[in-house]
Amino acid sequence: MDLLYIIDLTGTLVFAISGAMAAADREIDIFGAAFTGFVTAIGGGSLRDIFLNTRPVWVDDGNYLLAILIGVILAISTHQLIGKLRRTLFMFDAVGISFFTIVGLQKSLDAGSSEIAAIVLGMFSAVMGGVTRDTLMNETPLIFRREIYATACLSGAVAFVVLSSLGLSEEWNAFVSASLIFLIRIFSVRYKLSLPIVGG
Amino acid sequence: MDLLYIIDLTGTLVFAISGAMAAADREIDIFGAAFTGFVTAIGGGSLRDIFLNTRPVWVDDGNYLLAILIGVILAISTHQLIGKLRRTLFMFDAVGISFFTIVGLQKSLDAGSSEIAAIVLGMFSAVMGGVTRDTLMNETPLIFRREIYATACLSGAVAFVVLSSLGLSEEWNAFVSASLIFLIRIFSVRYKLSLPIVGG
Amino acid sequence: MDLLYIIDLTGTLVFAISGAMAAADREIDIFGAAFTGFVTAIGGGSLRDIFLNTRPVWVDDGNYLLAILIGVILAISTHQLIGKLRRTLFMFDAVGISFFTIVGLQKSLDAGSSEIAAIVLGMFSAVMGGVTRDTLMNETPLIFRREIYATACLSGAVAFVVLSSLGLSEEWNAFVSASLIFLIRIFSVRYKLSLPIVGG
Numbered sequence: 001m002d003l004l005y006i007i008d009l010t011g012t013l014v015f016a017i018s019g020a021m022a023a024a025d026r027e028i029d030i031f032g033a034a035f036t037g038f039v040t041a042i043g044g045g046s047l048r049d050i051f052l053n054t055r056p057v058w059v060d061d062g063n064y065l066l067a068i069l070i071g072v073i074l075a076i077s078t079h080q081l082i083g084k085l086r087r088t089l090f091m092f093d094a095v096g097i098s099f100f101t102i103v104g105l106q107k108s109l110d111a112g113s114s115e116i117a118a119i120v121l122g123m124f125s126a127v128m129g130g131v132t133r134d135t136l137m138n139e140t141p142l143i144f145r146r147e148i149y150a151t152a153c154l155s156g157a158v159a160f161v162v163l164s165s166l167g168l169s170e171e172w173n174a175f176v177s178a179s180l181i182f183l184i185r186i187f188s189v190r191y192k193l194s195l196p197i198v199g200g
Numbered sequence: 201m202d203l204l205y206i207i208d209l210t211g212t213l214v215f216a217i218s219g220a221m222a223a224a225d226r227e228i229d230i231f232g233a234a235f236t237g238f239v240t241a242i243g244g245g246s247l248r249d250i251f252l253n254t255r256p257v258w259v260d261d262g263n264y265l266l267a268i269l270i271g272v273i274l275a276i277s278t279h280q281l282i283g284k285l286r287r288t289l290f291m292f293d294a295v296g297i298s299f300f301t302i303v304g305l306q307k308s309l310d311a312g313s314s315e316i317a318a319i320v321l322g323m324f325s326a327v328m329g330g331v332t333r334d335t336l337m338n339e340t341p342l343i344f345r346r347e348i349y350a351t352a353c354l355s356g357a358v359a360f361v362v363l364s365s366l367g368l369s370e371e372w373n374a375f376v377s378a379s380l381i382f383l384i385r386i387f388s389v390r391y392k393l394s395l396p397i398v399g400g
Numbered sequence: 401m402d403l404l405y406i407i408d409l410t411g412t413l414v415f416a417i418s419g420a421m422a423a424a425d426r427e428i429d430i431f432g433a434a435f436t437g438f439v440t441a442i443g444g445g446s447l448r449d450i451f452l453n454t455r456p457v458w459v460d461d462g463n464y465l466l467a468i469l470i471g472v473i474l475a476i477s478t479h480q481l482i483g484k485l486r487r488t489l490f491m492f493d494a495v496g497i498s499f500f501t502i503v504g505l506q507k508s509l510d511a512g513s514s515e516i517a518a519i520v521l522g523m524f525s526a527v528m529g530g531v532t533r534d535t536l537m538n539e540t541p542l543i544f545r546r547e548i549y550a551t552a553c554l555s556g557a558v559a560f561v562v563l564s565s566l567g568l569s570e571e572w573n574a575f576v577s578a579s580l581i582f583l584i585r586i587f588s589v590r591y592k593l594s595l596p597i598v599g600g
Binding site for chain 3: 023035038050061066076
């Protein structure tokens with residue numbers, strides 16, 4: 001429980017850093033950077049909770065907003081340094097989406113959603129923060145770019161449901177499914193894999 | 201009840217087809233197409249349910265996501281065929297928005313909303329899926345193009361509330377009001393009718 | 401209570417006018433203008449209520465939608481006149497965001513949110529309607545333009561929480577904090593103040 005909480009806060013902080021950094025690439029002021037950091041960090045999980053008709057965790061637990069604030073301040077104050085750490089941030093992001101997908105899927109099942117909805121909501125938890133950020137910034141959301149990102153999350157979420165029905169224990173299942181997301185993401189970028197386009 | 205359920209699922213499937221087809225017109229991969237199909241099909245009803253503070257039906261009933269999956273697969277696998285059926289799809293869409301507006305209005309009234317809010321939420325049920333899709337795809341949403349689309353839904357929703365206060369039975373009222381939406385939509389496209397622009 | 405209700409409805413009407421006017425600057429029909437008026441007026445408060453997992457007030461109380469309707473009709477029928485009143489509308493908007501921030505913050509605290517979340521949700525109440533409108537219209541949202549707008553709301557919200565912890569009475573606190581927002585907004589525009597950009 002404690003470990004999961006710390007991982008969750010860390011993931012929030014990392015997503016806030018990557019969100020705020022997106023602002024550093026254009027003429028956006030420090031408020032705008034903080035806003036994009038916030039949206040990136042809480043957008044996906046909040047959308048999941050809204051669909052589940054529950055209250056997002058950051059509304060009640062102030063630590064999530066503190067983690068975002070720290071992430072944003074880190075990103076703004078050290079953005080030239082962080083710019084050189086893009087490779088590290090890419091790895092952090094890959095870990096983050098793996099973790100958020102499986103946790104989001106479990107939260108959805110716990111809140112009584114159907115398994116197929118939990119798969120969608122798990123993926124949403126991981127990717128919709130970035131999608132919301134891109135939409136607000138008037139850019140083509142990452143899910144419409146030809147990278148394997150949301151598909152990796154979806155694959156891991158499907159794997160979790162299948163392995164769960166085969167009787168794998170929840171801890172092992174979470175580890176295996178999250179690892180699958182991470183590996184698909186890493187390999188698809190390394191080998192420039194992409195999905196076929198419609199009609200292509 | 202059973203008939204309504206089947207119509208609802210069919211409408212969801214048709215909206216998913218038309219959403220996924222929007223992706224076929226540009227360089228979007230099959231995941232992006234599935235995503236736009238999903239958003240188009242569930243966006244409007246979900247927004248209504250979120251405003252009503254209830255849980256969207258697709259979260260609990262997996263059949264809606266299955267209908268979307270079938271619609272997306274149909275759209276992707278037969279998109280050249282479907283491209284020739286644009287006229288048929290246009291008619292399906294006109295039926296779909298007529299149905300979704302009235303069902304959305306009734307669901308809102310059942311959930312205790314005011315009548316004027318139910319009119320807005322009925323219209324939202326029909327059009328906001330497409331609006332969300334267009335916004336995510338960085339296009340001008342259909343409601344800002346000069347077609348009579350949301351206005352048709354709004355007219356039918358107003359008619360329903362007026363006819364209801366005049367004592368028309370719910371079944372007849374639903375049929376008459378939905379038909380009004382359908383006819384306004386069809387005639388406005390056929391005769392290229394449009395609303396005046398502001399200051400025009 | 402009654403006074404607050406009247407101010408709330410007036411603020412909603414003013415936001416609807418300013419939202420509908422945004423449509424008058426481009427080729428948008430009267431439905432589109434009504435829609436942007438609606439989104440601008442209810443977007444921020446609705447997003448706050450959705451995060452708080454409560455039902456937005458306009459769903460139950462029809463007076464809010466009537467206020468929006470009146471605002472939109474005023475904007476459309478007198479838009480050339482209103483165009484000359486931009487200075488007046490700017491002042492109304494500055495009053496509106498000051499009021500909505502503090503009311504939104506209080507509603508969030510009443511609904512049990514943490515103080516740091518209430519600060520964010522108060523600011524959201526004031527600015528997210530305009531952000532949603534800009535996003536739908538495919539424009540760069542105001543929070544990414546280099547004006548001091550959301551930052552003014554945030555400052556007043558922080559002031560309210562600090563003054564509250566120092567024991568200031570709620571009425572005086574609301575007055576002082578809202579005035580602070582108003583003054584920061586007015587002065588920053590008058591003297592063309594802006595926040596530093598990231599890395600600038």
